[in-house]
Amino acid sequence: MGRLDTPFSSTQEGDGLNSKLLVNHLSPAQSSPGVGSCSTGWFLCTSTGDVCLEQRFLCDQKEDCPDGEDEIDNCVPYEADSNLTVKILEKEILAPDNITRCDLTRVPPECYCRLGTHLVCRNAHLTSIPQDLDPNVTSLLLGNNSIVLSPDDLQPYPRLNQIFLDHNQITALPAGVFSGLPLVKVFLSHNLLRDDLKSLQGLSSLSRPSYLHLCHNLISNIDLVLDLVPGLLSLWINYSPVTMTNRTVSRNAQSLTELWMEGNRVQLTPGAFRGFTNLESLYLRYNGITDVGSRAFEDLRSLKDLELNYNLIRHLRSDSFLGLETLVSLNLDHNPLLTIHANAFKPLGNLASLWMGNVELSMELLMNISTHPRDETHLANLTHLIFKRFRYCGYFPHVPDCYPKADGVSSFQHLLVRLELRVGVWIVSLLTLIGNLMVLGGRVFSRDDNKILSLFIRNLAVADLLTGLYLLVIAVKDIEFRARYSDHAYYWMTSWQCTITGVLAMTSSEVSVLILSFMSVERWLCITWPLAAPKLSLGGAKMALTFIWFTGISLALAPVLYYRGQQQRFYGTNGLCFPLHLDDPWVPGWLYSGLLFVGLNQLGVILILVSYTGMFYSIRRTRANTPLSLGDREFAMRFFFIVFTDCLCWTPIIVLRIMALAEVDLRPEFYAYVVVVLLPINSALNPFLYTFTTTKFRAQIRRFLSGRGVCLCVWVPRQDTDSETTRTSFFRSATLKLTNGRDLLPALNGTAPIHTVDDTTVAEVSRSSLGKDEVVKVETRL
Structure with a gap:
C-alpha cells in the first residue's frame, strides 16, 4: 500500500489483520479531538493505546483489536430494540x-x-x-x-x-x-x-x-x-x-x-404522554403515525429508548423531540421521511444509537442530521448508526459503528474496497486504452481501401477509448482517496469531476451500442439482399455517425442539465459515478436510467443478435453445397464470439437492472464487478474481435515483421478465404466487378447452384482475378 497520507505508520494492504490496523506513533498532543490518538474515521483499541482500527472493522463479528475489544465493547446498542433484547441475551442458560x-x-x-x-x-x-x-x-x-x-x-x-x-x-x-x-x-x-x-x-x-x-x-x-x-x-x-x-x-x-x-x-399530539415522568422505554411501532406533533414528548424527562419505526412519518420539525434530553436510542426505521428540520435532532444531546434502516435519505436530510449551523457538537455522542445505504455513513466519520459496513464498491476508507477490484480496474483500463489506441494508430498510418468501414472502426475505437479513460479516472481516484475516502466521498460524488467522468462512461456506452447496432443491421441487409439493399456512401456513413454521436452525447448530458440544481446529481449517487443503480434503484433519475439500460440498450442487443443470426443463416444457406473450409470455420467462430461478447456484456446488466427495479435483494458486490469488469468487456475486446483477429491485420503484422528481418519460418500462411464483409455494402462494389452480378445474386439467394463455368465458386473467381494480395486488401474485421 505504501506510505499513507495519515498520521500512522504504513501497513501492507490486504485482507489480513494488518490491513485493518495501524500502529500509532503520535504523542497525545498530536491526536485528533474526540477520537483519542486516532484521526477521523479510525478508532482506538484502548487496551493497547497505540492501535487504530478502521470504522468498517468495528462490530463486524471478527476480533481485530489485539484483545478483541472491537467486538465486545459497545457492539450491541443495549438501549435499542428494547431492554427485552438485553434480558433475553443475559438470561441464564439452563442445563437440560x-x-x-x-x-x-x-x-x-x-x-x-x-x-x-x-x-x-x-x-x-x-x-x-x-x-x-x-x-x-x-x-x-x-x-x-x-x-x-x-x-x-x-x-x-x-x-x-x-x-x-x-x-x-x-x-x-x-x-x-x-x-x-x-x-x-x-x-x-x-x-x-x-x-x-x-x-x-x-x-x-x-x-x-x-x-x-x-x-x-x-x-x-x-x-x-x-x-x-x-x-x-x-x-x-x-x-x-x-x-x-x-x-x-x-x-x-x-x-x-x-x-x-x-x-x-396512537397519535403524537401535544401532551400525549403527560404524567410519564419516569418512563425509560417507549415502543410505538406500527401505529400509522404520520406526524410527530409539537412537544408530544416534553414530559418524558427520563426516556432512554424511543421506537417510532414502521410508521408513516414524513416530517420532523424543530420541536418534534423537545424534552428528550436523556434519550439514548431513537429508531426511525421504515418511515417515508421527506423533510428533517436542521434543529430536529438538536435536543438529543445524549443520543448514542440512531436507527434509520430502510429510509431513503437525500443529501439535504443527511446534512441536517449530521450537522447543525450553530452547534459543531451536534450528535457528538453517537456510537451506533444503522442506515439503508453505505454512502450515508460518509456524513458521520466520528461514529465508530455505522451500518452497513460497505456497499460492495466502497468502504468507509476506500473508493474500491476489494483488492481484486483495485487490480481489475487497472487491467481492464489499460487493455481498453492500449487496444483501441492500436486500432486508431493502425488506421491512421496504414492505407485502407475501404474508407467507409475504416471510418466506422475508428469511431467505435474512440467510443471504446472513453470507457478506458473513465476506468483510468476511477483507478487514479482510488489511489488518491486510499485510506481516507470518507473525507472526500461527499465532495467527490457532488463534484463536476464526478459528473464529467460519468458522462464519459455513459457516452461511451451508448455510442458503442448504437454503432454496433448500426453496423450489424447494415451487414445483415447487405448479405441477405446484396443488390436490393441501398448502398451506403461515405457521406451517408458520416451523417449516420454524426447522428449517433449527437444522440449518445445528448443522452449522457440530458440528466446533467435536468438535475443541475440538486446536490445529489444523476452521476453522483455512488463513488463510481455511473448511474446503473443496482444497489440503490430508486435514486433520483432511476426512471431515465432504466429507460437507457433496460430500454435502449436492450433493443440494441436484440438488433445485434437478430442481425448476426440472420447473417449466419444466410451464409450457411448459400454454402450448403460447399465443404466447410478452414476459413469458414474461423469465420463462424468470429461470428459466435461477436454475438457472445455483446450478450455477455449487456444481457446480465439488463437482467440485473430489472431485478433491482423489482426490488430483488442483490448482493452489493454485484455493482462493482458489473461496472469495473462486465460493462467494459466489449470496449476491451472489440479491438481483438474486429481488428486483431482478421486476415488483413495478420498479413500486415507478417509484412511488418518480415521487413525488419524477423524470421517467419514457422509461420506458414494459409490460403485466404472470402469473409462475410465482402458481401456488405463496404465491399459489394469490388465483388460485383469480378462477377458483374450475374452469378452472385442467385447464389446468395439460394435459387441457383453456387458453381460457375468449370465448377469454380464465386470466391475462387475472385481470388483468381485479384490474386492473394488483392484479396487481403478487401479482407477486414467483422
Whole structure:
C-alpha cells in the first residue's frame, strides 16, 4: 500500500489483520479531538493505546483489536430494540436436566411440569383453573384454553409469581381474583377485556406487579388500567385501540418505566404522554403515525429508548423531540421521511444509537442530521448508526459503528474496497486504452481501401477509448482517496469531476451500442439482399455517425442539465459515478436510467443478435453445397464470439437492472464487478474481435515483421478465404466487378447452384482475378 497520507505508520494492504490496523506513533498532543490518538474515521483499541482500527472493522463479528475489544465493547446498542433484547441475551442458560426437572408432587394428566415448579397446561381444553395442585407451584401456563375465572380459583397457591392466561376468551376479571398472591408477571393477552370496571376490576387485586400484558384486547383507556394497578413498572398493551387522546392522566403513570403500544392508533399530539415522568422505554411501532406533533414528548424527562419505526412519518420539525434530553436510542426505521428540520435532532444531546434502516435519505436530510449551523457538537455522542445505504455513513466519520459496513464498491476508507477490484480496474483500463489506441494508430498510418468501414472502426475505437479513460479516472481516484475516502466521498460524488467522468462512461456506452447496432443491421441487409439493399456512401456513413454521436452525447448530458440544481446529481449517487443503480434503484433519475439500460440498450442487443443470426443463416444457406473450409470455420467462430461478447456484456446488466427495479435483494458486490469488469468487456475486446483477429491485420503484422528481418519460418500462411464483409455494402462494389452480378445474386439467394463455368465458386473467381494480395486488401474485421 505504501506510505499513507495519515498520521500512522504504513501497513501492507490486504485482507489480513494488518490491513485493518495501524500502529500509532503520535504523542497525545498530536491526536485528533474526540477520537483519542486516532484521526477521523479510525478508532482506538484502548487496551493497547497505540492501535487504530478502521470504522468498517468495528462490530463486524471478527476480533481485530489485539484483545478483541472491537467486538465486545459497545457492539450491541443495549438501549435499542428494547431492554427485552438485553434480558433475553443475559438470561441464564439452563442445563437440560434443570429444564425438565419437576419438584411438584401433584400434576394433572393433561399438564406437565418443568423447571421444578412450573406447570404447563396449554391446549388442555380447560374451562377453569385446575384444582388440587401442589401448593408449591410458582408458575401456571394456562394459555389456549377456555377458562372462566372465579374469585377464589388461585388462592390455594400462595407462591404463585407468574401466570399466563392468554388466548382464553376471558371477558371479565372478578374482584379479588389475584389477592394475596406475589404475582410479578401477569399475561392476559388475546382475550376480550374491555374499558369498564366490571371487566377489569380484578386488576386492582394485584400488588405491585412488574409486568402486565394486555395485548390484543379491547382496551383503549390506558389511564384506567394504571389507576387499577398502582406501582406497575412495565405495561404491554400492543394491538389494542389506544389513541392517547383526551386522556384523564392517571396519578400512577409516573411509576411506569416501560410502555409497549405497538399496533395501536396512537397519535403524537401535544401532551400525549403527560404524567410519564419516569418512563425509560417507549415502543410505538406500527401505529400509522404520520406526524410527530409539537412537544408530544416534553414530559418524558427520563426516556432512554424511543421506537417510532414502521410508521408513516414524513416530517420532523424543530420541536418534534423537545424534552428528550436523556434519550439514548431513537429508531426511525421504515418511515417515508421527506423533510428533517436542521434543529430536529438538536435536543438529543445524549443520543448514542440512531436507527434509520430502510429510509431513503437525500443529501439535504443527511446534512441536517449530521450537522447543525450553530452547534459543531451536534450528535457528538453517537456510537451506533444503522442506515439503508453505505454512502450515508460518509456524513458521520466520528461514529465508530455505522451500518452497513460497505456497499460492495466502497468502504468507509476506500473508493474500491476489494483488492481484486483495485487490480481489475487497472487491467481492464489499460487493455481498453492500449487496444483501441492500436486500432486508431493502425488506421491512421496504414492505407485502407475501404474508407467507409475504416471510418466506422475508428469511431467505435474512440467510443471504446472513453470507457478506458473513465476506468483510468476511477483507478487514479482510488489511489488518491486510499485510506481516507470518507473525507472526500461527499465532495467527490457532488463534484463536476464526478459528473464529467460519468458522462464519459455513459457516452461511451451508448455510442458503442448504437454503432454496433448500426453496423450489424447494415451487414445483415447487405448479405441477405446484396443488390436490393441501398448502398451506403461515405457521406451517408458520416451523417449516420454524426447522428449517433449527437444522440449518445445528448443522452449522457440530458440528466446533467435536468438535475443541475440538486446536490445529489444523476452521476453522483455512488463513488463510481455511473448511474446503473443496482444497489440503490430508486435514486433520483432511476426512471431515465432504466429507460437507457433496460430500454435502449436492450433493443440494441436484440438488433445485434437478430442481425448476426440472420447473417449466419444466410451464409450457411448459400454454402450448403460447399465443404466447410478452414476459413469458414474461423469465420463462424468470429461470428459466435461477436454475438457472445455483446450478450455477455449487456444481457446480465439488463437482467440485473430489472431485478433491482423489482426490488430483488442483490448482493452489493454485484455493482462493482458489473461496472469495473462486465460493462467494459466489449470496449476491451472489440479491438481483438474486429481488428486483431482478421486476415488483413495478420498479413500486415507478417509484412511488418518480415521487413525488419524477423524470421517467419514457422509461420506458414494459409490460403485466404472470402469473409462475410465482402458481401456488405463496404465491399459489394469490388465483388460485383469480378462477377458483374450475374452469378452472385442467385447464389446468395439460394435459387441457383453456387458453381460457375468449370465448377469454380464465386470466391475462387475472385481470388483468381485479384490474386492473394488483392484479396487481403478487401479482407477486414467483422
